Amino acid sequence: MxxxxxxxxVDDEVGILELLEITLRKEHFSHITTVSTKADALQALSEQDFDIILLDVMLPDGEGFSLCTEIRLHTTTPILFISARSSDFDKLTGLxxxxxxxxxxxxxxxxxxxRIRAILRRQRDYEGRDLETEPNIFSYDTFAFSPGEALLTVKGNVVEVTAKELELLHFFxxxxxxxxxxxxxxxxVWGEEAFGVEKTVTIHIAKLRKKLNDHTGQPKIxxxxxxxxxxxxxxxxxxL
Known part of the structure; x- marks a missing residue:
């Protein structure tokens, strides 16, 4: 099927692009676009929507971190970083x-x-959830969240959130x-067995707190x- x-x-190593494409096609993924620069990635994203992005950090015309920031201005498409930079600082920056x-x-x-299948499964489970079994909107004094519209408003202002942040907020x-x-x-939320994931969860919660205006020294939400x-x-x- x-x-x-x-x-x-998005990766500047031809060998990595070929390896990933061959592997994905063996797993029956057929709609694959490969690019090796930040500029080509932005061009591809302007031409079509993607379900998931695999992104290298080191690109010839800019960092994958900055590209991720630009992508997040326009879409919540899941992004999986794949990089030779393995320090905790790099991982935390990526998240x-x-x-x-x-x-x-x-x-x-x-x-x-x-990892790709887990991300896609969670995304599809989230999009295909039974809306009749839950509120159309979670409304509180400081923010409102509509799962059906994937919309978060804080004190009346729309706030941009990523797919994973939406799932995390929905869970809470x-x-x-x-x-x-x-x-x-x-x-x-991630749909995988947890092993050494504390920083991943902590970073996403910190980002969510900031967007909920709950990022003071003593979070209340x-x-x-x-x-x-x-x-x-x-x-x-x-x-309030």
């Missing part, structure tokens, strides 16, 4: 600028495929006042219970 997923791969996941080179092609809104460990959050996990506390009039 041919998968109709549209994938954009903080809007990446959904980060894999380091050299990589196992089976792991890449597994569906489970108010419940405490979840980091592994529980990761497995529920997404609260960290040290040594236990996180709890979403729906904001009331006391938060």
């Amino acid at each position: 041919i998968d109709d997923t549209k994938i954009l791969i 903080s600028v809007g990446g959904d996941d980060y894999i380091t080179k050299p990589f196992n092609t089976l792991e890449v495929i597994a 809104c569906k489970h108010p006042n419940h405490v979840f460990t980091v592994p529980q959050i990761y497995e529920s 997404i609260v960290n219970l040290r040594g236990i996990g996180y709890k979403f506390i729906p904001p009331t009039g006391d938060f």
Whole structure:
């Protein structure tokens, strides 16, 4: 069965592009676009929509981090960084600028495929959820979130959020006042077994807090219970 997923791969190494394309086609992904520069990536994105983007950090005409920032101005398409830069700082930077996941080179092609399928599965599960079983909108004193429209407004202003941030917010809104460990959050939102993922979850929560205006020294909406996990506390009039 041919998968109709549209994938954009951005990498300046011809060997990596060929390896990923061959591997993906063996897994029945047929709509694959490969480019090797930031400029070509932006051109491809202006011509069509993609379901997932595989993005290198080091490109001949700019960093993948800056490209990710530009992409996030226009779309919430999931972005998977694949890079030789393997420091914690690089990984955290990739996630903080809007990446959904980060894999380091050299990589196992089976792991890449597994990550892609997990991201796509979560995306499709989110888009295909049964809207009749949940509110059309989660409305609180400081923000409102409409899952059906993938729309977040904070104090009446529309706020841009990534696909993963939407999923994370949706998860919290569906489970108010419940405490979840980091592994529980990761497995529920990312759809993968949790192993060494604390920084990934922490970065996404920090980004979400900032967009909810909950990023002060003492967050009141997404609260960290040290040594236990996180709890979403729906904001009331006391938060204003």
